[in-house]
Amino acid sequence: MAATNSNSENVQKPSFETFQLFSSTASGFGIFDDPAQQAPSIPPPPCVEVLPSEVHSSVKHSVESVNLDGITLLKGRVNTQQVFGLSNSDLVPGKYEGGLKLWEGSLDLIKALRCDIKSGLISFGGKRVLELGCGHGLPGIFALFEGAAAVHFQDFNAEVLRCLTIPNLNSNLSNKSHPLSSNLTNCDKIDVHFYAGDWNEVDKLLPYVATHVEDNQNAGYDFILMAETVYSINSLQNLYNLIKKCLRHPDGTLYFAAKKYYFGVGGGTRRFLSVVEKDGVMASSLVAEITDGSSNVREVWRLKPKIWRKEKANPCGFKEAKSSIDDSSIAKAP
Known part of the structure; x- marks a missing residue:
């Protein structure tokens, strides 16, 4: 994976996009296709809520x-050696998942979201995120x-939240150049929570998961x-299972940005979409494709639960309704 760069980028959305489901034996991703050859899994850290007051002032x-x-946002910078005792490392499975770096996909995602807002496709006003x-x-x-109305942040590492996410949010909230900063002054006073x-x-x-909300109609993000x-x-199946638990039905929307392929670790947008397609309950739309001629192709995708309706000819069954999304109208990130 490559860190953010300032090279000029051309963004294109193909008129038609297809992909083939991956098999577990012929994808060409080396040892990651054979579970027997993978390194033993390391127990994950415990799940905890991190409070804004837990910021590591020593970092x-x-x-x-x-x-x-x-749009100007602020990005924080901390020393990986100081936080995790690691130097020049993007990923240490089970210990550090690269959360201290700002990856290109984050910026691609914001650009795509902004385009969809300008096009009237979405609005964050009053929503849970x-x-x-x-x-x-x-x-x-x-x-x-x-x-x-609510934004909840999740990361694998509590240290990332304490040393980077919370300080970065507070820096942006106190940034007087942002038009909304005067109304949002501190993450202690708004519905913002952090979970590791x-x-x-x-x-x-997570408080809005259906099992934690009495009214299921009001559950989800x-x-x-x-x-x-x-x-x-x-991790793709666990990630997808979490998304299905957390996304509001039937109107919730997932946006994700990533590289088409991650060489050496086996994942990528197409691997994830193969998991989604196999399950068959969510519809996917390509929002943007980003190429700069020197690095891996990056993509932004939108996923929504498929809409189901009762079929008059078969009152005991259901039939998938046609998607209301017209691919030709999907905005492209600049």
Whole structure:
């Protein structure tokens, strides 16, 4: 995976996109296709809610601005060696999942969201938002500035939340150059929460999951956002299961940005979409394809629960309704 760069990028949305489901034996991703050859799994850290007051003041946190076509957000920078005792490492399975880096997908996702807002396809006003694998939390911060009623941030590591996500959110809230910063001054006073833990278990803490809400009609998050979370084939099923538990039905929407393929670790957008397609309950639409000629192709996808209706000729059965999304009208990220 490559960190964010400032190279100019061309964004294209193909008129028609197909992909073939991957098999577990012929995908060409080396040892990751054979579970017997994979390294033994490491127990994940415990799932916990991290409070805004738990910021690690001893860790140096600096910020720099990121301009996204007229929107300026702040991204924090901390030292991986100081936080985890690691140097020059993007990923240590079971210990550190790259949350201290700002990956390109986060910026791709914000650009795509902004385009869909401008086109009238979506609005965050009054909505519940969950950002999975948040790291810096920029997509969630963007949703907050766009009027979201609640934004919950999740990351594998509690240290990422304490040392980076919470300080980064507070820096953006105190940024006087942002038009909404005067109304949002501190994450203690708004519906913002932070949760750490593995995707297989963290739903037990999330307050809007159906099992934690008395009225199931009011359960779930209106939007789930995630960037660069589908890199490992070993975690895709757990991630997808979590999404289904957390997404509001039938109107919830998932946006995710990632590389088409992650060479060496086996994941990518197409691997994840194969899991989605096999399940058959969610419809996917390609929002944007980003190419810069020097790095892996990146994509932004939108997923929604399929709409089902009773068939008059078969009152005991259900038939999938046609999607209301017209691919030709989907906005392209700039």
